[in-house]
Amino acid sequence: MPEQTVLMPSGVRRGRMSHALVQNVGLVLVISLLSACIIGYCVIYYIAQHRFPGGFELTSTLDNTMPLAFAALAQTFVVLTRGIDLSVGGVIDLTNAVAAQTLNGPPLQTALWTVAILLIGGACGLVNGVLVAVGRLQPILVTLATLSIFQGIAIRVLPQPGGAIPPGFTSVLANPNYPTSLLYIPLIGIIWAIFRRTRLGVSVYAVGNDATAASSHGISVKRTVILAYTLGGVASAMAGLFLAANATAGDATTGDTYTLTSIVAAVLGGVSLFGGRGSGLGALFGAFVTVMVVNILFFSHIDPLYQTFYEGLFLLAAVVSANMIGSFVRRRR
Amino acid sequence: MIGKLLTRDRRRILYAFIAGIVLFAIGQAVRPGFASFDGIRSILVVASFVGLVAAGQTFVILIGGIDLSVPWVLNAGAILMVTSSLGSDARAIPALALTLGMGALVGALNGAGIALLGIPAVVMTLAMNGIMQGLTLGLSGGMTCTNCGAYAPPIVQAAVHSRFLGLPIVLWLWLGIIIIVSFVLGATRFGRSTYTVGNNARASHLAGINVSVVTIVLYALSGLFAALAGIMLVGFGGQAALGMGEPYLFQSIAAVVIGGVYILGGRGHYLGSVAGAISLTVLVSVLLAFNMPDYGRSIIYGVVILALLLLYGREEDSA
Numbered sequence: 155m156p157e158q159t160v161l162m163p164s165g166v167r168r169g170r171m172s173h174a175l176v177q178n179v180g181l182v183l184v185i186s187l188l189s190a191c192i193i194g195y196c197v198i199y200y201i202a203q204h205r206f207p208g209g210f211e212l213t214s215t216l217d218n219t220m221p222l223a224f225a226a227l228a229q230t231f232v233v234l235t236r237g238i239d240l241s242v243g244g245v246i247d248l249t250n251a252v253a254a255q256t257l258n259g260p261p262l263q264t265a266l267w268t269v270a271i272l273l274i275g276g277a278c279g280l281v282n283g284v285l286v287a288v289g290r291l292q293p294i295l296v297t298l299a300t301l302s303i304f305q306g307i308a309i310r311v312l313p314q315p316g317g318a319i320p321p322g323f324t325s326v327l328a329n330p331n332y333p334t335s336l337l338y339i340p341l342i343g344i345i346w347a348i349f350r351r352t353r354l355g356v357s358v359y360a361v362g363n364d365a366t367a368a369s370s371h372g373i374s375v376k377r378t379v380i381l382a383y384t385l386g387g388v389a390s391a392m393a394g395l396f397l398a399a400n401a402t403a404g405d406a407t408t409g410d411t412y413t414l415t416s417i418v419a420a421v422l423g424g425v426s427l428f429g430g431r432g433s434g435l436g437a438l439f440g441a442f443v444t445v446m447v448v449n450i451l452f453f454s455h456i457d458p459l460y461q462t463f464y465e466g467l468f469l470l471a472a473v474v475s476a477n478m479i480g481s482f483v484r485r486r487r
Numbered sequence: 488m489i490g491k492l493l494t495r496d497r498r499r500i501l502y503a504f505i506a507g508i509v510l511f512a513i514g515q516a517v518r519p520g521f522a523s524f525d526g527i528r529s530i531l532v533v534a535s536f537v538g539l540v541a542a543g544q545t546f547v548i549l550i551g552g553i554d555l556s557v558p559w560v561l562n563a564g565a566i567l568m569v570t571s572s573l574g575s576d577a578r579a580i581p582a583l584a585l586t587l588g589m590g591a592l593v594g595a596l597n598g599a600g601i602a603l604l605g606i607p608a609v610v611m612t613l614a615m616n617g618i619m620q621g622l623t624l625g626l627s628g629g630m631t632c633t634n635c636g637a638y639a640p641p642i643v644q645a646a647v648h649s650r651f652l653g654l655p656i657v658l659w660l661w662l663g664i665i666i667i668v669s670f671v672l673g674a675t676r677f678g679r680s681t682y683t684v685g686n687n688a689r690a691s692h693l694a695g696i697n698v699s700v701v702t703i704v705l706y707a708l709s710g711l712f713a714a715l716a717g718i719m720l721v722g723f724g725g726q727a728a729l730g731m732g733e734p735y736l737f738q739s740i741a742a743v744v745i746g747g748v749y750i751l752g753g754r755g756h757y758l759g760s761v762a763g764a765i766s767l768t769v770l771v772s773v774l775l776a777f778n779m780p781d782y783g784r785s786i787i788y789g790v791v792i793l794a795l796l797l798l799y800g801r802e803e804d805s806a
Contacts (some may be wrong), residue, residue: 302737
């Protein structure tokens with residue numbers, strides 16, 4: 155961005171500015187991508203429906219995206235440490251199942267169980283983190299195995315889809331009448347900004363970039379990895395809760411697809427699978443892009459059987475162009 | 488002497504085989520006849536499908552890659568086989584060639600995306616899985632084709648069910664593939680290149696190995712083996728079904744890893760993946776013999792994989 159660099163008075167500032175651009179090129183790209191998707195969606199919606207999308211469309215898009223947004227956030231915590239979490243879908247299954255069995259009671263009980271469900275998610279993440287960090291096992295294998303375990307427990311908790319989510323709970327997390335979920339976007343942004351500035355946040359990036367160097371700077375790699383997986387588990391539990399609120403019932407297999415889509419959303423959001431690069435905010439936008447692409451395909455009157463074909467092509471096109479733009483920007487620096 | 492013969496990699500293969508034998512013994516104790524010749528034979532047939540997919544998965548994991556497109560390449564192969572052969576023996580050979588060619592082509596595209604465009608293997612093969620799923624569902628119209636004789640040709644069914652010297656032909660085929668793959672990896676220039684690329688792609692490039700070509704060929708082989716597994720599965724069941732490939736993704740990766748192939752590449756043998764495929768299949772059968780409900784099987788499956796990993800899958804150097 156030459157305009158920005160020209161405006162900067164001193165050489166140091168210019169360096170910082172372009173450094174910030176290089177660091178956040180993924181974020182800039184995903185925001186551009188999301189803008190393009192929103193414009194494309196409005197155009198196609200207008201052609202199909204002869205009016206622009208309104209409050210209902212906004213609300214349903216937001217409510218549909220929030221579970222994926224938290225799943226992508228969960229994936230980001232782990233991927234930043236140069237790991238990968240295939241158990242995201244299993245934790246969502248489990249927390250969703252527990253939610254369906256427990257939330258339908260008096261408000262206080264619902265509130266307590268909500269906290270308990272977040273703790274369950276954290277415990278799942280803790281198990282992953284301990285196995286990876288202390289057990290010295292590869293993340294992809296650990297989470298592959300725990301995925302199977304969490305899925306099994308989820309089916310034990312809720313053998314058939316069902317249960318009931320109280321309307322009050324739904325109206326807080328996934329209000330079908332008003333786009334209240336809009337509030338969660340800045341909330342995630344604030345949480346991420348705080349996390350990024352904590353000791354843990356700095357450690358997570360350091361470990362993802364170079365675990366040996368981080369260790370020699372006094373960062374406990376094991377502790378960092380364990381906490382990152384634990385936070386990921388809590389975020390997955392949030393996804394499970396939002397999913398339950400949106401569906402107003404539970405299903406012990408509903409989370410399965412989120413393992414892979416959370417990776418897609420994180421990658422679209424500029425989170426590098428090689429660790430240390432990307433942000434939770436990017437993953438949040440990546441989740442919105444993923445959902446918007448599905449919306450666009452829906453209103454394009456594409457045979458739904460071909461849906462995954464176009465999603466696959468879109469993912470490849472997005473990653474290839476992001477790679478090209480990213481390396482271009484880095485070279486210009 | 489024994490210490491020298493039993494290198495770490497060989498020890499892991501041995502462990503995986505021992506795990507399989509122990510599981511057979513447990514099965515025999517729970518249900519007499521479990522480890523009879525018939526019992527072992529039918530478990531090996533089921534294991535061969537995982538083993539075929541695991542052959543391709545071994546190739547790509549040896550260079551630090553992964554193939555997540557296995558489920559729908561397998562599924563596309565199965566459907567292409569039945570729809571192009573129309574269940575007739577006369578068309579079986581061209582249909583086989585077409586199906587295997589499709590698998591190899593899709594795999595080569597994976598390899599090209601990874602090697603030439605620099606797309607991470609996880610993303611490339613994940614996207615390819617979606618692309619193949621969409622194409623398969625779209626072109627087959629969701630398998631609504633009821634009058635096109637969507638059955639595998641009798642000779643393909645015979646390849647799985649009829650026997651030669653007491654063993655189903657598919658097991659002989661698997662044995663042949665085990666020998667060929669082990670030979671290719673262990674005793675050819677290409678095999679050495681594979682391990683070299685897996686250990687250090689940059690150094691391999693500097694040493695004059697064409698890393699891109701090796702990568703593309705390995706992913707093409709993975710696609711080929713997935714398609715072959717699809718063909719064998721329609722031979723086994725007679726018909727293709729949508730979603731039939733899904734279980735083979737995690738099973739193939741688990742088999743490769745249990746067999747001691749290092750997930751970051753450069754180390755391991757196909758024989759290990761074979762042992763892993765057999766152990767996993769026996770494990771599932773044992774759990775079925777216990778009349779274990781679905782959820783229990785899922786939990787124990789994960790716990791056993793973790794236990795095996797903790798036993799011998801740990802990293803040497805902790806950061």
